Amino acid sequence: MxxxxxxxxxxxxxxxxxxxxxxxVFTIFPIFKGLEMSLYDWTLIRKLEFVGLDNxxxxxxxxxxxxxxxNTTLFVILTTPAMLILSLVLxxxxxMKSKFTTFLRGSYFIPxxxxxxxxxxxxxxxxxxxxxxxNTVLHTIGIEAEPFWMADKALAWLTIVxxxxxxxVGFNMILFLAGLQDIPxxxxxxxxxxxATGWEKFRYITLPQLRPIGKIILLLQILASYKVFAQILxxxxxxxxxxxxxxxxxxYEVGFRQNNLGxxxxxxxxxFFILLILSVIQLRNQKxxx
Amino acid sequence: MKKSxxxxxxxxPYHGIKVTLGIIIAILFVAPIIWxxxxxxxxxxxxxxxxxxxxxxxxxxxNYTNLLFDSLILRWTLNSFVIALITTxxxxxxxxxxxxxxSQMQFRFKKTIFIFFLIGLMIPGEATIIPLYExxxxxxxxxxxxxxxxxxxxxxxxVIILKSFFDGVPKEVIESAxxxxxxxxxxxxxxxxxxxxxxxAAIGIFTFIGSWNNFLWPFLxxxxxxxxxxxxxxxxxxxxxxxxxxxxxAANAIASIPVIIIxxxxxxxxxxxxxxxxxxx
Numbered sequence: 001m002x003x004x005x006x007x008x009x010x011x012x013x014x015x016x017x018x019x020x021x022x023x024x025v026f027t028i029f030p031i032f033k034g035l036e037m038s039l040y041d042w043t044l045i046r047k048l049e050f051v052g053l054d055n056x057x058x059x060x061x062x063x064x065x066x067x068x069x070x071n072t073t074l075f076v077i078l079t080t081p082a083m084l085i086l087s088l089v090l091x092x093x094x095x096m097k098s099k100f101t102t103f104l105r106g107s108y109f110i111p112x113x114x115x116x117x118x119x120x121x122x123x124x125x126x127x128x129x130x131x132x133x134x135n136t137v138l139h140t141i142g143i144e145a146e147p148f149w150m151a152d153k154a155l156a157w158l159t160i161v162x163x164x165x166x167x168x169v170g171f172n173m174i175l176f177l178a179g180l181q182d183i184p185x186x187x188x189x190x191x192x193x194x195x196a197t198g199w200e201k202f203r204y205i206t207l208p209q210l211r212p213i214g215k216i217i218l219l220l221q222i223l224a225s226y227k228v229f230a231q232i233l234x235x236x237x238x239x240x241x242x243x244x245x246x247x248x249x250x251x252y253e254v255g256f257r258q259n260n261l262g263x264x265x266x267x268x269x270x271x272f273f274i275l276l277i278l279s280v281i282q283l284r285n286q287k288x289x290x
Numbered sequence: 291m292k293k294s295x296x297x298x299x300x301x302x303p304y305h306g307i308k309v310t311l312g313i314i315i316a317i318l319f320v321a322p323i324i325w326x327x328x329x330x331x332x333x334x335x336x337x338x339x340x341x342x343x344x345x346x347x348x349x350x351x352x353n354y355t356n357l358l359f360d361s362l363i364l365r366w367t368l369n370s371f372v373i374a375l376i377t378t379x380x381x382x383x384x385x386x387x388x389x390x391x392x393s394q395m396q397f398r399f400k401k402t403i404f405i406f407f408l409i410g411l412m413i414p415g416e417a418t419i420i421p422l423y424e425x426x427x428x429x430x431x432x433x434x435x436x437x438x439x440x441x442x443x444x445x446x447x448x449v450i451i452l453k454s455f456f457d458g459v460p461k462e463v464i465e466s467a468x469x470x471x472x473x474x475x476x477x478x479x480x481x482x483x484x485x486x487x488x489x490x491a492a493i494g495i496f497t498f499i500g501s502w503n504n505f506l507w508p509f510l511x512x513x514x515x516x517x518x519x520x521x522x523x524x525x526x527x528x529x530x531x532x533x534x535x536x537x538x539x540a541a542n543a544i545a546s547i548p549v550i551i552i553x554x555x556x557x558x559x560x561x562x563x564x565x566x567x568x569x570x571x
Contacts, residue, residue: 011397015388015391016388016392018384019385019387020388026422026441027410028413029425030421031421033421033425034418034420042424090315093309096305098305098309103313103316104313105561106553106557107315107317109553109560109561110319110323111319113499113503113549113552114546115505116503117522118524118545121542122322122323122325122542125329125538125539128535136341137341166319171564177565229505229506230505230509234525252510261424272414272417272418275416275417279411279412279413283412
């Protein structure tokens with residue numbers, strides 16, 4: 001009996017091992033390595049002395065840390081509701097039966113497959129003062145203002161939010177679309193017999209039926225938004241005056257420009273715990289919905 | 291059933307307005323991409339304050355030939371393509387092998403191992419990027435193809451999606467194969483994998499596009515320009531306050547056209563794949 005068990009275990013090993021090793025080295029081990037690094041003075045070249053919790057203490061008193069964490073949170077607050085509403089509206093439009101359905105779905109989704117570098121530089125060139133597409137269109141329709149989109153903090157945030165929505169709303173739209181298609185047709189038919197109006201059908205059938213997928217999208221969106229980095233780096237560089245700089249950019253700057261990987265690792269832990277809590281909530285929620 | 295749907299569509303008095311709204315938004319969504327294509331075929335140095343002029347001749351393709359021959363962009367495209375392709379193949383191989391074991395084999399600690407993989411879903415790569423850099427450095431893999439590929443291949447989500455897919459393979463199929471004397475590996479390769487094509491395609495497409503567009507990891511781990519991928523290389527063409535659009539826009543177009551083609555070919559699988567992985571994962 002015991003021998004047989006061993007034989008079975010041995011057979012499974014070649015199947016499991018390749019994934020197991022890659023997973024261990026590049027996913028699990030970094031968590032422990034990060035903990036070690038955060039307790040040291042650690043440069044890009046080598047490990048220096050053990051400093052205990054100094055890096056964490058420094059973090060708590062570092063105004064840039066709090067500022068960039070707040071900027072990231074602000075990004076989450078600014079994008080999440082707009083993302084939910086826009087993706088639902090687009091899903092409803094793309095779910096209508098008409099000869100344009102494929103065109104609508106394709107158009108809403110296609111920006112999401114473009115590289116963040118491409119969408120960021122498209123935004124920069126479109127928003128260029130004096131000869132960018134947006135400003136020249138404004139002039140053509142008689143608005144003589146010359147907005148410097150990246151120089152004003154509020155405009156810079158507006159730009160980042162709109163570009164992010166444009167870039168990634170298609171992904172969430174498809175999740176809502178899948179949710180819409182799962183709603184049993186019989187519900188609508190029954191309500192029609194009762195004389196329900198279009199709005200009533202939306203309010204009392206569509207919305208409640210979409211609640212589970214809506215919750216998943218909400219959590220996935222918050223989770224993804226806390227990781228924001230590339231489009232802000234490429235569009236505003238974190239400016240003006242650090243006003244849009246997110247936490248990952250600050251971690252990158254501390255680690256790679258100020259040559260302090262230990263402190264960067266400590267700050268990564270703060271981000272790690274925020275994301276971990278969100279993931280746990282998300283997975284739990286998904287289990288409930290299933 | 292079909293008839294009732296048809297009737298309902300005509301009953302909505304706002305149908306026309308909604309479709310029109312949908313089309314207007316769709317045009318707004320693709321307009322920047324179309325503008326990019328038009329700018330990319332303008333003569334180098336072209337600039338205008340008339341929006342319409344961007345969309346009218348003169349056109350030329352010399353930007354494309356200039357970029358392709360005089361810059362590293364072809365090299366970067368090749369890098370992105372090779373890295374995305376190898377990442378995708380390796381991911382599919384190792385995740386499907388692990389998923390097969392978890393779904394179709396008996397061994398001790400199976401549940402523990404599955405939970406151990408589940409934990410990976412909660413670990414955000416962005417927050418462990420600093421230690422990852424250090425680990426890849428100590429493996430002497432910084433600034434190399436393996437350094438760009440290997441950290442990206444262990445996708446727990448892939449294992450979990452494939453396992454649930456393999457679980458759905460009918461028991462009779464598996465049993466009759468075993469009776470025919472099929473070895474475990476043959477069962478995996480000849481029976482289970484072919485049945486899992488839709489799931490493999492979805493995971494494959496996502497891994498490919500994800501790798502093609504990956505920014506943060508190449509940004510940190512690559513130093514030599516000859517090893518740049520497109521997302522890292524493209525920004526070199528653009529400096530923030532330049533007024534020369536045409537060449538950078540051609541570079542953007544070159545970086546986008548391959549994924550746009552992939553999208554047009556695989557649209558259905560991509561759409562199904564998202565709804566599949568979004569709900570399950």
